[in-house]
Amino acid sequence: MSAISEIDLSALKVVKYPDPRLREVCTAVEEFDDSLRGFVERMFEIMYASNGVGLAAPQVGQTIRLFIANPTAEPGGEYEGVYINPEIIERSGSDVGDEGCLSFPGMSCKIKRAEAVTIRAANLNGETFTQTAEGLQARIFQHESDHLDGILLSDRMSTVAKITNRRLLKDLEEDYAETKR
Numbered sequence: 001m002s003a004i005s006e007i008d009l010s011a012l013k014v015v016k017y018p019d020p021r022l023r024e025v026c027t028a029v030e031e032f033d034d035s036l037r038g039f040v041e042r043m044f045e046i047m048y049a050s051n052g053v054g055l056a057a058p059q060v061g062q063t064i065r066l067f068i069a070n071p072t073a074e075p076g077g078e079y080e081g082v083y084i085n086p087e088i089i090e091r092s093g094s095d096v097g098d099e100g101c102l103s104f105p106g107m108s109c110k111i112k113r114a115e116a117v118t119i120r121a122a123n124l125n126g127e128t129f130t131q132t133a134e135g136l137q138a139r140i141f142q143h144e145s146d147h148l149d150g151i152l153l154s155d156r157m158s159t160v161a162k163i164t165n166r167r168l169l170k171d172l173e174e175d176y177a178e179t180k181r
């Protein structure tokens with residue numbers, strides 16, 4: 001039985017900065033069972049309800065190496081994907097673009113990423129596949145892979161962006177402190 005089967009799916013919600021769970025280096029998924037499938041289905045519900053284009057497991061408090069993505073932000077379709085134990089195996093070019101994160105509500109900042117990447121991951125059946133993407137999808141792959149290593153937008157943003165978003169970051173820190181009180 002995997003630890004995932006113990007999760008109360010109805011209680012899952014987006015974890016926000018600066019929750020320490022977002023800072024952990026996540027562990028590999030080893031069991032590809034119905035609990036994992038149920039967990040991923042719930043992640044999709046949460047992502048679409050928040051109008052997100054990507055969501056990593058630590059963002060719902062589960063520190064395992066898994067993310068979901070859909071650059072269209074519309075349920076279903078050919079771009080909807082599940083990436084388990086993902087690894088970016090190739091990067092090319094560079095591109096600066098606006099990026100947001102469900103764990104930093106209201107924030108958007110310019111982040112430099114590779115323009116195109118190739119990712120290798122497992123699907124829900126445990127089968128390995130590779131996929132090459134560019135533009136927004138490549139950006140999502142890089143952003144979500146960062147989450148699995150505990151790396152956040154606040155680590156990638158420029159000093160200028162940090163100053164611009166200072167108030168927002170402080171508000172999030174205060175909100176978090178409030179929940180701990």
Ligand SMILES: [Zn+2]
Pocket residue numbers: 100101102103143147
């Ligand atoms: Zn994010």
